[in-house]
Amino acid sequence: MAQFTWHQKHSHNGQSSDSASRSSDFAIRLCSTTDVQLRFLCPDDLEEVRTLCLDWFPIDYPLSWYQDITSSERFFALACVYNFAIIGLIVAEIKPYTILNYEDRGILPESMGKNSEVGYILSLGVHKKHRRNGIGSLLLDSLINHLTTAERYKVKAIFLHVLTTNQPAILFYESRGFILHSFLPFYYSIRGKSKDGFTYVSYLNGGHPPWTL
Numbered sequence: 197m198a199q200f201t202w203h204q205k206h207s208h209n210g211q212s213s214d215s216a217s218r219s220s221d222f223a224i225r226l227c228s229t230t231d232v233q234l235r236f237l238c239p240d241d242l243e244e245v246r247t248l249c250l251d252w253f254p255i256d257y258p259l260s261w262y263q264d265i266t267s268s269e270r271f272f273a274l275a276c277v278y279n280f281a282i283i284g285l286i287v288a289e290i291k292p293y294t295i296l297n298y299e300d301r302g303i304l305p306e307s308m309g310k311n312s313e314v315g316y317i318l319s320l321g322v323h324k325k326h327r328r329n330g331i332g333s334l335l336l337d338s339l340i341n342h343l344t345t346a347e348r349y350k351v352k353a354i355f356l357h358v359l360t361t362n363q364p365a366i367l368f369y370e371s372r373g374f375i376l377h378s379f380l381p382f383y384y385s386i387r388g389k390s391k392d393g394f395t396y397v398s399y400l401n402g403g404h405p406p407w408t409l
């Protein structure tokens with residue numbers, strides 16, 4: 197696991213002291229994961245996060261979504277900072293299994309689901325020039341560490357939705373041990389067009405899929 201500096205939630209002070217001297221604009225691999233810091237998002241990040249998400253995702257999130265993820269304690273919203281800029285972020289939340297939408301039920305066995313919670317990854321993105329550098333893995337590992345502490349023993353799975361056409365993200369999650377749970381036809385509406393999705397899941401804290409024949 198790479199070393200990083202952990203800041204208190206909503207501190208906005210996450211710059212690496214030595215990273216400025218290592219800045220370079222011409223290389224793809226600008227940093228190693230030891231040069232970055234992780235900190236939680238805060239309201240001042242809103243515009244920076246919005247600009248990044250507009251670049252990364254085909255989905256147009258409303259302003260209220262950005263306000264929520266940069267200010268609400270409900271979300272685990274972690275930024276990876278390098279050279280004074282956010283270069284990656286992950287946003288997730290914990291939900292009771294029983295309130296999941298119909299299409300997401302079946303991740304857990306019925307008996308296990310009743311009293312369990314699940315983690316849901318709303319977003320994960322890394323700046324284009326820093327991809328394939330371990331940043332996505334660093335953010336995902338931080339979330340998994342958060343969900344596997346003793347007090348979160350009820351969280352039995354972590355799951356997400358992804359466009360079926362998003363091959364880099366699918367390969368990323370599969371490389372991290374996520375398994376395909378379901379195909380969601382016409383799950384997304386992107387610029388007026390219906391697009392298919394997949395649900396991917398990974399099990400934690402003794403969680404497992406329903407037994408099948």
Ligand SMILES: CC(=O)SCCNC(=O)CCNC(=O)[C@H](O)C(C)(C)COP(=O)(O)OP(=O)(O)OC[C@H]1O[C@@H](n2cnc3c(N)ncnc32)[C@H](O)[C@@H]1OP(=O)(O)O
Nearest residue numbers: 319320321322327328329330331332333364365367368371
């Ligand atoms: C719930 C959701 O958020 S779904 C949407 C996911 N996000 C996006 O689509 C935004 C655009 N994409 C991205 O930001 C990035 O490509 C991410 C977040 C998917 C991956 O972030 P990265 O920092 O590049 O991942 P990381 O470097 O940790 O990769 C780990 C492993 O995943 C796999 N992987 C990651 N990207 C790719 C790719 N483009 N092609 C093939 N395998 C890949 C590889 O096995 C890689 O290990 P390796 O580099 O040693 O071969």
